[in-house]
Amino acid sequence: MTAIQKFCTIWQTVQRNIISVSVALCVALTQLAGPAAAQNIPLIRDSEIEDLLSKYAKPIFKAAGIGSGRVSMRIVRSPGFNAFVIDGRNVFVNTGALMQANTPNEIIGVIAHEAGHISGGHLAALRARIRKDQTRALLAQILGIGLLVAGGATGGDTGRDIGAAGQGALYGGTAIITKALLAERRSQESAADQAGLGFLNKTKQSGLGMLATFERFAQQEYISDAYKDAFVRSHPVATARLARLRRNVENSPFFGIKDPPERQLRHDLMRGKLSGYLESPAAVFNRYTRENKTLPARYARAIATFFRGGPNGLQSALAQTDALIATKPNYAYFWELKGDFLMRSGRQREAVGPLKKALKLAGDAPLIRVQLAQALQGSKSQNDIAQSVKLLKKSLESDKNPQAYRLLANAYYKQGRRPRADAMIAQAHFLSGRLKDAKLFAKRAQSKLKAGSPEWLNNDDIINFKTPKN
Numbered sequence: 001m002t003a004i005q006k007f008c009t010i011w012q013t014v015q016r017n018i019i020s021v022s023v024a025l026c027v028a029l030t031q032l033a034g035p036a037a038a039q040n041i042p043l044i045r046d047s048e049i050e051d052l053l054s055k056y057a058k059p060i061f062k063a064a065g066i067g068s069g070r071v072s073m074r075i076v077r078s079p080g081f082n083a084f085v086i087d088g089r090n091v092f093v094n095t096g097a098l099m100q101a102n103t104p105n106e107i108i109g110v111i112a113h114e115a116g117h118i119s120g121g122h123l124a125a126l127r128a129r130i131r132k133d134q135t136r137a138l139l140a141q142i143l144g145i146g147l148l149v150a151g152g153a154t155g156g157d158t159g160r161d162i163g164a165a166g167q168g169a170l171y172g173g174t175a176i177i178t179k180a181l182l183a184e185r186r187s188q189e190s191a192a193d194q195a196g197l198g199f200l201n202k203t204k205q206s207g208l209g210m211l212a213t214f215e216r217f218a219q220q221e222y223i224s225d226a227y228k229d230a231f232v233r234s235h236p237v238a239t240a241r242l243a244r245l246r247r248n249v250e251n252s253p254f255f256g257i258k259d260p261p262e263r264q265l266r267h268d269l270m271r272g273k274l275s276g277y278l279e280s281p282a283a284v285f286n287r288y289t290r291e292n293k294t295l296p297a298r299y300a301r302a303i304a305t306f307f308r309g310g311p312n313g314l315q316s317a318l319a320q321t322d323a324l325i326a327t328k329p330n331y332a333y334f335w336e337l338k339g340d341f342l343m344r345s346g347r348q349r350e351a352v353g354p355l356k357k358a359l360k361l362a363g364d365a366p367l368i369r370v371q372l373a374q375a376l377q378g379s380k381s382q383n384d385i386a387q388s389v390k391l392l393k394k395s396l397e398s399d400k401n402p403q404a405y406r407l408l409a410n411a412y413y414k415q416g417r418r419p420r421a422d423a424m425i426a427q428a429h430f431l432s433g434r435l436k437d438a439k440l441f442a443k444r445a446q447s448k449l450k451a452g453s454p455e456w457l458n459n460d461d462i463i464n465f466k467t468p469k470n
Contacts, residue, residue, distance in 0.1 A: 041092065042077045045401070047367045048333040049075060049270050053093065055263075056108045057115075063202040064115040064195070071118065073111075077278070081217075083110045088118050099274050101213075104259045104267040109200065109210025116195030122188040190241045197248055206257045207249035214242055265295065269333075272296035276303025298324060299337075306341050314345050332361035336368055343371065348378025366399035373407055377414075385414050402428040419448035423455045430462050438462050 053073040061067040072090050076082070079096040086092075091114045093107065101107045193214075197207045249255060259267070275284050276299065284304035288297035302324060306317035318341060324334045335358035342351035355372040362368055373388035373395070392408040395401075405428035412421035422445035429438035442459040449456040 041074075044075050044077045044095070045367055046075070046273075047336065047362060047365045048273065049098070050367075051362070051365075052266050052270055053107075053111075056104060057091065057111050059203040059205075060108065060112050060115050060196075060199050063199040064112075064119040066115060066118055071115075083114055085114050085117050091115070091118075095274050095278060099271050101209075101267075103209060104263050105206055105209030106213055107209070107267075108205060109196065109207060110213055112196035112199045112207075113192050113210055114196075115199055116192030117188060120188065120191050120195055122192070190244065193241065193245045194248070197245070197252070201252055201254060204254050204257065206254050207245075207252055208255060211246055211249045214245060268294070268296035269299055272300035273303065273333075276300040276307075279304075281305070281308035295324070295327065299334075302337070306344075314341065317341055330361055332358045332365070332368075335361065336371070339371065339375065343375060348375045351375040364398070366395040366404075367401075369395040370401070370404045370407065373404075373411075377407065377410060382415070385411050389415075400431060402431045405431065419445050420455060423449065423459050426459055426462055430465070435465065435467060439465075 050073065053075070057071070057073050058067065061071055070089065074090045074092045075098070076092050076094045078094040079099075080094055081097045081100050082092075082094040083097055084092050091111060093110070097110065098107065101110075193210070196210060200207050200210070272288065275287055279287070281304040284300050288300045288304075290301070298320065302317050302320035305320060306313060318338065321334060321338045321341065325331075325338070328334060335354045339351040339355035339358060342348070342354065352372065352375045355368060355375055359365055359368045359372055369391045373391040376384040376388040376391070379385070389408065389411045392404050392411065395404050396408070405424045409421040409424035409428065412418070412424060422441045426438045426441035426445060429435075429441060439462060442462040446456055446459045446463065449459065
């Protein structure tokens with residue numbers, strides 16, 4: 001079984017009845033909505049944020065013995081404060097948590113806690129429960145993913161149809177299952193705290209961020225579940241447990257360690273970027289007023305200016321971005337932002353220069369490679385198309401994502417290499433959970449590919465792939 005199949009097996013087992021409102025595309029929080037979302041948690045992809053979260057997580061994962069690329073950080077588009085693990089290979093963090101956390105240490109503390117769950121082997125029983133459809137619905141609610149039922153099941157096709165199935169699962173005679181699942185989670189929380197604090201100590205970081213997070217939500221223990229943050233439902237905070245955690249954090253020799261200024265700046269830039277892309281322009285300008293001259297505030301306002309539009313929206317946004325670049329010329333993601341604005345405005349050729357600069361500064365950035373490849377494909381030059389192919393193949397070596405496969409297919413079509421193009425479309429469909437379409441294109445491609453070649457073997461894997469049973 002290929003790495004792609006293993007990844008999809010996990011997701012198809014866990015998420016078969018969950019449909020998201022959006023899925024990952026590429027960089028700069030570019031969003032796609034459509035059928036590809038049908039089997040995914042609502043994830044977003046962004047080079048800047050993923051790089052920062054990776055830097056937060058890498059020393060923690062190493063201390064936990066789960067390093068070497070085994071565990072990835074995933075960003076969930078959801079406004080609530082939440083983080084969770086469900087498969088032992090991914091730590092999910094909500095955009096709401098990233099925006100609400102005032103310091104890097106708060107997010108690092110949450111990552112350390114989730115790493116405690118993984119290293120403690122707390123997921124085996126949870127995986128067994130996930131195999132039961134009813135429990136999966138409960139799990140979605142408890143983790144704050146949100147159970148969104150496909151249009152065919154509810155008679156509709158919009159977010160307005162979310163409610164019925166989730167409420168039915170929660171209130172339709174499943175209280176015993178709910179209590180059992182929550183009790184099981186509670187029994188693991190203190191162990192994850194202690195393990196996480198140990199990882200923080202090993203990496204000479206304060207546990208204050210973890211403590212602040214749990215103290216922040218402790219008061220919600222006594223209010224109705226309907227008003228609780230998902231983080232509270234999945235991480236119940238018992239009084240004795242909180243007192244123990246507070247004592248151990250305060251006794252740590254690293255209690256007073258603060259986040260370095262550069263790390264804090266990057267954290268604040270992340271929060272500004274998320275606000276700019278995910279909130280309305282009015283909300284952004286209210287949060288980051290013009291009197292705020294900090295770099296993160298200017299970052300957020302540049303993005304909001306672009307999305308507000310108007311006759312001079314693009315030019316004003318580009319001018320603000322150029323000012324950001326002048327202030328911090330070696331920050332790759334300001335160049336990426338400029339390229340993103342130009343791409344979204346249909347000016348692909350003009351985006352090539354900024355994106356090349358972003359890629360040079362960022363180093364190994366698969367998502368920026370994809371964005372640059374897309375910009376190059378706006379040209380009729382076969383040389384540019386060939387460059388895009390090299391970029392996409394390089395990106396796919398370390399990051400398998402559907403958009404890269406689709407763009408590679410487009411390049412192959414333009415080069416007249418139809419069988420390879422069909423093979424890439426098959427891979428894109430497979431990663432997006434469209435198994436029927438994936439098999440269709442794989443069969444079409446395989447008949448014209450050289451038997452035993454890498455493309456032929458990958459397509460053969462798709463053709464023979466069996467959907468895992470619950």
